[in-house]
Amino acid sequence: MKKDRNIEQEVEKTLRSLEGIERAQTNDFFYSRLQKRLENKEEGVSRKWNPQLLVAAAAVIVLVLFNILTVLEYQEAYGDAETVRQQNLEAFTEDYLLEIPTIYELTDEE
Template sequence: MKSQKNIDREVNKTLNALEGLVPATTDPFFYSRLSAKLENRDQAENEESFSFGFAFSMAAVVIFLTLNIASITLYGNQFVDNEPIQQEFIDEIAYEYQVFDLSYYESFEEE
């Protein structure tokens, strides 16, 4: 029983302490100034992120194109000279990895 009386007394004491609190007050234009600052901050962040993102993407495209052009000019001439050798190599690999005999179908065409 004592514990219930102690709990009730503590609850009443806490409620009485809360009744004495005064709500916080601000200037009449506090909310409008706060909302204006938040709005300006959001707009500034959006503008900065857009400009950085655009500049970064353009730089990436320029670098990508430059590397492609450089690789084509450096390695493009190398493959033109070796074209017959490469064709022989491709034919040889195709013949070795042939799974079934293609002449099988030619016999049906003759009949």
């Protein structure tokens, strides 16, 4: 009961505070400027560049250029992929002595 009474008092207090409110005043051309801005927004016309968008676009361009330069430098340094593969295979063969003839190879030669 006491809680309901407090709620009713708060509602009455809020309604009384609304009695003195007046209509907000605006500039004479506020509504026409607002309508024009809304029309431009609906048409997709934006005269201002978003600085965050410009920074993001510049960062993407720089990263793409950096990647292209990296690929070009890698190709110059290591050449063709098949050549690199062959070099790796030869190094592996030398390291593990895979060129030692087996018993089958020795008997075929005789």
